Amino acid sequence: xxxxxxxxxxxxxxxxxxxxxxxxxxxxxxxxxxxxxxxxxxxxxxxxxxxxxxxxxxxxxxxxxxxxxxxxxxxxxxxxxxxxxxxxxxxxxxxxxxxxxxxxxxxxxxxx
Amino acid sequence: xxxxxxxxxxxxxxxxxxxxxxxxxxxxxxxxxxxxxxxxxxxxxxxxxxxxxxxxxxxxxxxxxxxxxxxxxxxxxxxxxxxxxxxxxxxxxxxxxxxxxxxxxxxxxxxxxxxxxxxxxxxxxxxxxxxxxxxxxxxxxxxxxxxxxxxxxxxxxxxxxxxxxxxxxxxxxxxxxxxxxxxxxxxxxxxxxxxxxxxxxxxxxxxxxxxxxxxxxxxxxxxxxxxxxxxxxxxxxxxxxxxxxxxxxxxxxxxxxxxxxxxxxxxxxxxxxxxxxxxxxxxxxxxxxxxxxxxxxxxxxxxxxxxxxxxxxxxxxxxxxxxxxxxxxxxxxxxxxxxxxxxxxxxxxxxxxxxxxxxxxxxxxxxxxxxxxxxxxxxxxxxxxxxxxxxxxxxxxxxxxxxxxxxxxxxxxxxxxxxxxxxxxxxxxxxxxxxxxxxxxxxxxxxxxxxxxxxxxxxxxxxxxxxxxxxxxxxxxxxxxxxxxxxxxxxxxxxxxxxxxxxxxxxxxxxxxxxxxxxxxxxxxxxxxxxxxxxxxxxxxxxxxxxxxxxxxxxxxxxxxxxxxxxxxxxxxxxxxxxxxxxxxxxxxxxxxxxxxxxxxxxxxx
Numbered sequence: 001x002x003x004x005x006x007x008x009x010x011x012x013x014x015x016x017x018x019x020x021x022x023x024x025x026x027x028x029x030x031x032x033x034x035x036x037x038x039x040x041x042x043x044x045x046x047x048x049x050x051x052x053x054x055x056x057x058x059x060x061x062x063x064x065x066x067x068x069x070x071x072x073x074x075x076x077x078x079x080x081x082x083x084x085x086x087x088x089x090x091x092x093x094x095x096x097x098x099x100x101x102x103x104x105x106x107x108x109x110x111x112x
Numbered sequence: 113x114x115x116x117x118x119x120x121x122x123x124x125x126x127x128x129x130x131x132x133x134x135x136x137x138x139x140x141x142x143x144x145x146x147x148x149x150x151x152x153x154x155x156x157x158x159x160x161x162x163x164x165x166x167x168x169x170x171x172x173x174x175x176x177x178x179x180x181x182x183x184x185x186x187x188x189x190x191x192x193x194x195x196x197x198x199x200x201x202x203x204x205x206x207x208x209x210x211x212x213x214x215x216x217x218x219x220x221x222x223x224x225x226x227x228x229x230x231x232x233x234x235x236x237x238x239x240x241x242x243x244x245x246x247x248x249x250x251x252x253x254x255x256x257x258x259x260x261x262x263x264x265x266x267x268x269x270x271x272x273x274x275x276x277x278x279x280x281x282x283x284x285x286x287x288x289x290x291x292x293x294x295x296x297x298x299x300x301x302x303x304x305x306x307x308x309x310x311x312x313x314x315x316x317x318x319x320x321x322x323x324x325x326x327x328x329x330x331x332x333x334x335x336x337x338x339x340x341x342x343x344x345x346x347x348x349x350x351x352x353x354x355x356x357x358x359x360x361x362x363x364x365x366x367x368x369x370x371x372x373x374x375x376x377x378x379x380x381x382x383x384x385x386x387x388x389x390x391x392x393x394x395x396x397x398x399x400x401x402x403x404x405x406x407x408x409x410x411x412x413x414x415x416x417x418x419x420x421x422x423x424x425x426x427x428x429x430x431x432x433x434x435x436x437x438x439x440x441x442x443x444x445x446x447x448x449x450x451x452x453x454x455x456x457x458x459x460x461x462x463x464x465x466x467x468x469x470x471x472x473x474x475x476x477x478x479x480x481x482x483x484x485x486x487x488x489x490x491x492x493x494x495x496x497x498x499x500x501x502x503x504x505x506x507x508x509x510x511x512x513x514x515x516x517x518x519x520x521x522x523x524x525x526x527x528x529x530x531x532x533x534x535x536x537x538x539x540x541x542x543x544x545x546x547x548x549x550x551x552x553x554x555x556x557x558x559x560x561x562x563x564x565x566x567x568x569x570x571x572x573x574x575x576x577x578x579x580x581x582x583x584x585x586x587x588x589x590x591x592x593x594x595x596x597x598x599x600x601x602x603x604x605x606x607x608x609x610x611x612x613x614x615x616x617x618x619x620x621x622x623x624x625x626x627x628x629x630x631x632x633x634x635x636x637x638x639x640x641x642x643x644x645x646x647x648x649x650x651x652x653x654x655x656x657x658x659x660x661x662x663x664x665x666x667x668x669x670x671x672x673x674x675x676x677x678x679x680x681x682x683x684x685x686x687x688x689x690x691x692x693x694x695x696x697x698x699x700x701x702x703x704x705x706x707x708x709x710x711x712x713x714x715x716x717x718x
Contacts, residue, residue, distance in 0.1 A: 033646075033647060046486060048515055051511070077460055077461050078462070080461075080482075080514070081519045081525070081528075082515040084482050087483075087638065087675075087678055088486070092647045093647075096519075096523075096643060103459040104457070107459060
């Protein structure tokens with residue numbers, strides 16, 4: 001097989017054999033509605049924090065699914081928990097609870 | 113004649129234990145109060161509020177008047193047990209004093225008087241006997257009602273009763289047994305000595321004909337004493353702890369001690385004051401929606417038993433309907449918030465990025481809040497109103513909105529909420545404004561309770577509109593539709609603003625009066641208090657509330673909360689308008705009419 005250059009850039013790969021979905025599964029266990037997400041981006045469009053900065057709740061949902069846990073905590077600090085995302089979500093996902101749970105689980109892992 | 117002087121020991125042990133326990137408890141509670149609360153409490157005894165506290169203790173602790181208002185039969189049940197027993201104790205002691213002409217007798221003597229005094233022959237003995245029998249009869253009717261209530265609660269106007277714990281069951285059964293056993297013991301006494309009255313003598317005669325009285329006479333007094341002893345020992349660990357605690361709570365409340373954001377001994381006293389009567393269960397809309405573990409009675413019970421409270425604590429909308437219904441007047445919303453703050457680990461939030469927001473000088477500030485930005489019609493309407501009034505208003509969060517902090521506070525994140533509060537406070541204070549107008553009741557409640565804004569009057573938009581109409585600066589005009597006003601939880605029960613929005617709506621439309629309004633208003637179901645409540649339950653609450661409104665066939669549902677509007681608008685049965693939108697429509701109508709009259713007068717003139 002020919003060697004492709006893009007395969008050389010390791011940090012851009014999503015390795016589905018070693019996908020760390022522990023956090024995702026735990027969040028889904030606490031808030032099952034999270035699995036209905038279609039990544040439509042309504043939450044991001046309405047976000048109060050997203051209006052001030054690059055905070056992007058859709059992206060958080062995506063990178064969580066990809067198992068990229070690093071940087072998640074820092075990013076989620078910006079959320080004001082106002083709950084607009086929950087109200088606009090066409091799939092009725094309780095995003096406030098999702099954010100709270102991601103933060104709680106990360107904190108639990110850090111202290112454990 | 114005293115045949116077995118030992119049977120009083122169970123009662124004695126129970127009473128001494130209870131007295132010792134309560135003394136230590138009350139001292140501990142007092143010590144744990146904050147310094148200022150202690151000062152308030154000491155000062156309180158010099159004020160007239162003491163009388164109010166005594167009046168409330170009698171009205172709520174003994175007579176249970178607030179339960180009477182809910183359902184007379186339920187009120188009678190509670191009153192017969194509490195006030196009846198109280199009178200029985202008082203009269204019992206008076207009877208002994210009348211008999212012996214002295215105060216020098218052991219305190220248990222009055223409790224077992226019929227045993228120790230087989231031949232009461234003092235003046236008025238017959239009257240006392242009749243009164244004691246009558247009081248016992250009243251209490252027994254209360255016990256009978258309590259048993260019936262466990263089986264058929266509907267006749268008491270209740271849909272549900274609470275689930276009981278082991279200690280509650282012990283205490284409940286001993287309480288229910290005390291009075292039949294007293295009747296049994298006194299009747300057997302009456303069988304021997306005929307020292308009773310209409311009830312005990314009649315029963316005694318029946319006993320002497322049908323039962324071998326001598327075999328069970330001592331046993332009956334033993335059982336009576338044991339039931340009292342068991343009840344007193346189980347009391348501190350059961351729901352009956354509310355009996356002594358409620359009195360302490362009433363006095364502290366009248367002393368002006370307020371609930372705090374942190375869990376303190378006042379909160380603990382309130383927790384113990386819950387009698388688990390179950391009246392909050394019927395008030396809770398979530399019960400209808402199939403959620404049966406978040407109700408106040410259960411969450412207080414879980415905390416007392418140190419059980420896992422996460423689901424029941426964070427699954428509540430904090431609409432406050434239970435707080436309004438509570439006959440003990442416990443500050444359930446504040447308790448829940450304080451407990452959420454206590455139960456949550458601080459999750460770090462950081463809002464450094466918000467510093468870029470603009471600062472501006474203004475006389476009046478309008479703060480829309482996140483939810484108003486979600487329902488833009490409200491902010492456009494507000495702008496229309498300000499334009500019409502010719503007010504120079506700084507729209508503080510027009511493009512970069514900072515949350516007021518209430519959602520974080522409700523999620524138990526006190527420190528993070530304080531960050532946002534500080535940001536907003538800085539912006540507002542720098543502007544030099546005198547008035548702050550809000551169109552979201554959640555923000556309004558937060559600004560009023562959690563912010564310190566000296567020299568600034570915080571006004572809800574409905575209150576502001578009401579003022580403007582009364583001053584004649586806004587027109588009164590009938591738009592010709594039938595409306596229903598929905599009290600938002602944070603505005604009505606939360607901030608006690610009921611009449612001003614109604615006045616505004618009455619100025620523009622024909623308002624239908626509802627049964628469930630003001631303090632009993634329904635919740636829309638989307639309140640920010642609910643953190644881990646399943647969406648199905650929320651939607652069910654919304655649907656039920658909307659179904660209630662739809663029965664009155666209004667042309668529009670008027671609310672004063674963007675969150676309620678957003679939630680109700682999903683159900684398309686009734687168009688939903690905010691009070692600002694209604695006002696803006698009225699202004700448009702008024703302006704159009706003015707133009708028309710101007711045009712007509714010109715036509716006539718030409």
